[in-house]
Amino acid sequence: MDKNSLPTIQQEFKVRYTYQLFFTQQLFALDNPLFKNVLASYRPNEAIKCLFIVDEGVMDNHSHLQEEIKAYCHQFQNQIQFTELIVVPGGEQSKKDQSSVEKCLEAINNNAICRHSFVIAIGGGAVVDMAGYASTIAHRGVQLIRIPTTVLAQNDAAVGVKNSVNAFGKKNFLGTFSIPFAIINDLDFLQTLEQRDWVAGIAEAIKVALLKDQKFFEFIESNAQALANREMEPMAYLIHRCAELHMEHIAKGGDPFENGSSRPLDFGHWSAHKMEFMTQYALRHGEAVAIGMAIDLVYAQLIGLLGEDLDRILSVMKKVGFHLEVPLENDGEIKELLKGIEEFREHLGGELTITLISEIGKQKDVHTIDYEVMEQAIRSFILKPQNSL
Template sequence: MQLQPIKQSFQVQYDYQLYFTSGLFTLENPLFVNLIAAYKDFEPVKLLFVLDDGVKKHHPALVNQIQDYCKEHKQIIKYTNTLVLPGGEQVKNSDEAIESVLKGVNENKICRHSFVVVIGGGAVIDMVGYAAAIAHRGVKLIRIPTTVLSQNDSAVGVKNSVNAFKKKNFLGTFAPPFAIINDSNFLETLEQRDWISGISEAIKVALIKDKTFFKYIADNATTLKNREMEPMQYVIYKCAEMHMHHIAQGGDPFESGSSRPLDFGHWAAHKMEYMTNYELRHGEAVAKGIALDVTYAQLTGLISEEDLQHILDVMNTIGFDLSLPVESPVEVQSLLDGIEEFREHLGGQLTITLISDLGVKHDVHTIDMELMSQAITKLNHQFALN
């Protein structure tokens, strides 16, 4: 008897929402408790909080506020503990940090009907999301991002990751959060470089998807640099909206194909982060990566010199340092090696997203290494002396 293959297919519906507020854990703000109650209102839901130590430093009363808020709503929320862990990209290099979260899940008996609530920048959110996704094959996660970059990009997607083997995001999962909550109060205490850094992700999506949005960023470059909250809130909202729309409508939320338009500028960014031992913020590296790729696009004839200079001027006005951290031929080659490492990480055919006009993406599958070297030289010649 010959047995025929058994085939099966199924679909899973994912739903998650991004909320906007200020003063999330003030007693008069009902957003958080209502969100938990909407999940399960017949018994208290157990919560484990994980807090970025940089956020704790700038908001020293936050842990007490969280405890008071949970106590006020104890019929809905069962507070267990708040773990405080280091922030920044280095936390994604640390097995210790992952173990701390997993230990917290275990010791506080966080199950798949409980929540891990992470409050911090993109790196902490990435790491905690990975730990939550592998604990019990996935416990529910609420993300509360506290930087511009995490509020408009990294925390609004479906990816979680840590670094391994000297490669960024080598270990990771696709696991959508239960919800994301953007609290604008956290932005007020950011260092200037962190305020600016996340704007690069907005520039990224604007350049590949929306010329009008890029014009808004260009027209507001100075006010964004000067920390005016209204234009920044619009940039965060629009960037997050476009990011989430791409995930839902792009037909490839778990990135099984080769094209990754939301990784525009990222092949070089990831490599430069590693080359600088992560002294570069991710958003700072993305700005440099975008600057390099648009310079290459101009050298290949995809965009005009006028458009190139306009893009670079906008980023420069916002405050980005667009010089590349490479000087010697060995460093240049190391940066160029990032192209193949990028392909290896994503799998499939090499696909690098460039632009052929403002707001128009253009994928290429080969890179002229000599021309890319010229782009590095051209960009550094323009900005290294500034």
């Protein structure tokens, strides 16, 4: 038979993914069965190996956490086999090189964590990102439970299906798509956050409200001062609604693994990622996103897309506690920031797609950017007077 006459073999299959987001307080209290029950839903009455990866900042603020976890695992030893608890640097330090990933992989190997064992990632968004990346590339994927400990992680970073670390001077250059077995939000972890971190996470809620839900924005607007004052009840609702909208987007948007070029949930992020890098991550991610959204909102007004909602939105952001000054000092830095547009296109792949807002709750993708107008938008948030390019 002529080899060129052999018929092409083609196959198609679909995979159904399910994961849940739980809300609780005092997760590792001995009278709280939630964590044990989550593991039991995977394999009931079998001691499942668990490796705990914990954010150093969380350990510093919750000094008894390790003892609480060990005591909890001992009480439910018929369901949980504690192996080890390792501590990794918090914040972008955990993502900036491979050392934290290697530490996680070494622990997975040393404790014989297999595809039916669990990595339990406890920390802020960066640590959850990094630990998720390590757990995904080990054995082509071990089971993962995320326990996010910041506002931003609980309402955004930990509720998606992405994991990543930085490389080549670019944020999230290395990464994977994988679905956690579960996410557990323990609101008690929020009590020890610095004010900056409390406020920073609200940026992602404002973002998703502007994109998708006018009523949610109105809730944030009417509760802006209460949120700034660290009132837990409005924060709990904000986190729940933001996470709900995020997860709905993943499931109903038709592109959970981002094969297309449109990324609405990256509104404000082209400049945010660049500013984080340019400030050597002195800016929190949420702080950078707030500034990035402000820039794109002004740009949208300058090109005639956004009308009178601009002042209202910026007022809410400031009342919540955001400082919207762009941390640039000279014309060269403005040029460098503008390079973030092309880097964003490269990161997404395909044609340039920037999501803008036409009114609160309505989004519009654009595929070209007027750099001169975008520069004007950037300059409107710079305190120091600048010379023209």
